[in-house]
Amino acid sequence: DAGITQSPRHKVTETGTPVTLRCHQTENHRYMYWYRQDPGHGLRLIHYSYGVKDTDKGEVSDGYSVSRSKTEDFLLTLESATSSQTSVYFCAISESTPGAGYNEQFFGPGTRLTVL
Amino acid sequence: TQLLEQSPQFLSIQEGENLTVYCNSSSVFSSLQWYRQEPGEGPVLLVTVVTGGEVKKLKRLTFQFGDARKDSSLHITAAQPGDTGLYLCAGAVHNNDMRFGAGTRLTVKP
Numbered sequence: 001d002a003g004i005t006q007s008p009r010h011k012v013t014e015t016g017t018p019v020t021l022r023c024h025q026t027e028n029h030r031y032m033y034w035y036r037q038d039p040g041h042g043l044r045l046i047h048y049s050y051g052v053k054d055t056d057k058g059e060v061s062d063g064y065s066v067s068r069s070k071t072e073d074f075l076l077t078l079e080s081a082t083s084s085q086t087s088v089y090f091c092a093i094s095e096s097t098p099g100a101g102y103n104e105q106f107f108g109p110g111t112r113l114t115v116l
Numbered sequence: 117t118q119l120l121e122q123s124p125q126f127l128s129i130q131e132g133e134n135l136t137v138y139c140n141s142s143s144v145f146s147s148l149q150w151y152r153q154e155p156g157e158g159p160v161l162l163v164t165v166v167t168g169g170e171v172k173k174l175k176r177l178t179f180q181f182g183d184a185r186k187d188s189s190l191h192i193t194a195a196q197p198g199d200t201g202l203y204l205c206a207g208a209v210h211n212n213d214m215r216f217g218a219g220t221r222l223t224v225k226p
Contacts, residue, residue: 040218041118042122043204043216045213045214045215059213103164104161106158107160108158109156109158110157
């Protein structure tokens with residue numbers, strides 16, 4: 001199994017509070033991704049990183065920010081959590097870009113976030 | 117509206133039956149992937165297809181990529197309870213943007 005951990009695994013918070021989710025990898029992969037998974041929507045890309053301090057927006061980036069100060073860590077921050085951000089959040093890593101045709105994304109175990 | 121539409125949404129069958137699930141889009145993809153996800157875990161890659169018309173086999177699973185690279189199917193022969201899970205397809209819109217379908221939730225009863 002790829003070495004990806006996510007913390008916390010579960011979190012309940014209140015509307016308006018800041019929340020930071022952490023993804024840690026031991027594979028030294030260049031690319032890291034944050035997705036959210038909601039019923040009926042599948043996985044949707046929030047932000048991704050293609051190197052230390054290099055990040056870009058995904059399909060549903062509004063209300064989220066990310067930071068990557070080290071190869072192994074990718075942080076997702078909800079500046080002011082809203083109930084619509086209740087979801088399961090997955091981190092993924094890959095060695096090369098997904099569109100290259102041979103790339104595989106390895107996913108972490110997920111973080112279940114509930115915003116009351 | 118999902119870029120990738122998967123059907124059926126839910127499928128419940130008996131052990132030993134065959135099944136096919138579909139992943140359709142009006143967009144062309146440079147590659148398409150199939151993942152399986154079990155409850156409480158992240159998705160795990162099953163296969164990547166990159167060439168229109170390509171067929172890949174993984175034991176009892178057969179994956180096909182449409183000639184126009186807009187759709188794909190997954191066929192399972194003689195399904196087993198261990199095949200139970202959420203099957204997701206994902207297409208590369210551009211290099212770093214993988215779009216996922218909502219998935220087909222398969223239950224194989226013993």
